[in-house]
């Protein structure tokens with residue numbers, strides 16, 4: 205491809221919802237551009253000043269990350285109440301991290317992020333964790349036909365821990381180290397997912413009732429505790445996995461099966477292993493992506509919207 209051809213390459217329609225790196229750099233070339241963006245979102249012209257209450261224009265104060273009211277010179281800080289506040293990492297690096305997270309298909313590891321953005325592993329880890337807190341959302345209870353299922357994630361024991369133990373001991377050991385994830389999925393719709401300590405009736409009833417409206421029809425496999433979950437819902441249909449009848453008319457749990465399969469793949473691919481402690485945080489990110497898979501709005505802008513939403517919630 206010649207240089208001229210390269211320059212004239214047009215974006216395909218499929219990538220419209222994703223921001224290119226060039227677009228990112230054009231929009232946010234400096235820290236100031238990022239700060240101005242936050243200011244425009246939170247203190248657009250005509251916003252009543254928090255002090256004198258007059259609809260004001262806020263002007264940038266040179267050398268500070270603050271803006272000043274045109275009437276009373278009261279200072280406002282666009283990063284106050286956001287994940288960027290009091291961070292020693294520059295605002296542009298934060299925006300870049302959000303860009304990288306939103307443009308990767310199945311997430312990014314702290315190691316990768318650190319390398320790309322040029323911060324230590326520890327800083328990258330903290331940034332990822334904080335950005336993921338923005339992705340946790342309460343989408344409200346699911347309804348209609350809803351699949352319920354659980355799965356075991358992670359926890360491969362190290363070779364040094366398993367030397368000389370029998371296969372059945374190993375099975376017990378590796379199962380004990382795995383984390384249980386429970387999820388509910390509307391047919392072709394939204395998913396909610398949570399780490400649960402055990403897949404017993406107490407936990408399954410509690411999470412099902414939290415995630416799903418009572419007037420829904422639930423679809424599960426033959427795990428016995430679901431018999432106790434069923435009375436809380438309009439109806440219950442089971443798939444007989446043991447008999448290999450996966451799709452008994454419309455009673456399958458295949459939506460969740462593909463959700464779990466992709467989730468595990470992405471944990472393995474981008475993260476190698478996620479400790480139980482951070483799995484919920486990562487699950488929130490993954491669910492967020494999944495629930496937006498048919499959404500045209502770029503995840504990058506959605507995450508920045510969240511910065512604003514969480515600030516409003518905090519004040």
Ligand SMILES: [Zn+2]
Pocket residue numbers: 253254255256257258260273274275276277278
């Ligand atoms: Zn004022």
